[in-house]
Amino acid sequence: MYGEHPGGMDCTQFEALLSEALDGALSQPLLAGFRAHAAACADCGPLLAGAQAGMSWLKSLAEVEPPRNLVLNILIATSGAGAAASLRQASPTSSWRDRLRQWTRPLAPAFSAVLQPRFALSLGMAFFSITVLLNAAGLHLSSLRAADLRPSAIQENLTRAYNETTARALKYYENIRLVYEIESRVREFRNATREEDQQEQRKKELEKPRDRKYRDDNTSGNPDRKQDRYSRQNEPVVLAGTWLDDSVYTIPEGRAA
């Protein structure tokens, strides 16, 4: 109870000595009075027990380990100059991704919009287009040297690339033209041949049947044909014979036709 003096001290004095008592810094006479008060006072006894327990709980808390890159981040955020040297010392086992992340961390807010997927896609397409253009122009980044970056060298390269490209295009055009011309000639030749055949055919069709008979009957100068024609005109037509007799039936010339 406040106001009472068990142990020779009041509660205010007791509370003032509490810290030293818990630190073990009280002299023996004071400590004896302190303990007597704590045992007798209904307020100060629990206060001592609580403070003692709380101190034990707090002392039990282990020190937490700071993040590995904390020092580096602090140096980057403050001096910045020693960051490169510290990078090698502070995180010798950090991966290149961690190091890149640390270096780009101050720039992250500014480039956050650019790092969106659509921007990444656009950048990829732009890179692809530039690569295609460079390849078409005959420029290869792997074989690029410092001497190639002189204005005169750039102009020379561009002129050469232009001339080569123009020559290739012209040659291609000429080749295409030659092929077309050959195809055209072949087509004309075929058409001409076909017209001759058609005229011949048409001429045959236009001949009269009388003329055809005259041409068939005309055997002058062709003795084999003349003989064949004669045989067919004078030979009777033999139809067939039976096995009962050897008689042969013949059909008169007039009926056989």
Place this chain on the structure above:
Amino acid sequence: MEDTQAVAALVERCLGGDAAAWEEIVRLYHRRIYNVSYRFAGTAEDAEDLTQEVFIKMYRTLKSYDVSKGALVTWVTTVARNLLVDNFRRRKHDRMTDSLESAPAGHQDALTLGEQLPDLGPSPDAGVHTQQTQRAVHQALQKLSPELREAVILRDLQELEYREIAQVLRVPEGTVKSRINRGRAELARHLSRTYRQVS
């Protein structure tokens, strides 16, 4: 205890533009500042941000450090404490808990201190090293008012002298001791309540 002469020379070099000296200061105190920030703010993310802010502020105001007025560790801790309190006020995370005196009056069914303190649950010596216990103590610490929390952190975790704590908090030593005692008892009360709920 830090070597005053060596620290003064280090600060002098740093003010002269020696990046290595500044790096040495950072390496000397970053662990202490991070731990204070972590125990005060409660989360590792906040602690990391706050630690960086503390060192940025230190870097800008190192000229104001006067060797004759106290140790560098006290100055560093003061800068950290002020920034932590500013941050606390800015965020308006009012995690003020019932004070030791008002707790019984604030809750009708709350136990008196005399009834609560004898039943502290598991002994602090028994199994306090487990992660679960550490987490419980850390959470109970967050329930203390900022005044009590900073006092017990500086005394029981950072092991500063009462005089140094008084210098950091800019209050008399008697007030420091009172806050420490109340903070410890309050923490024990929260933990006893937690363990009573668990059991």
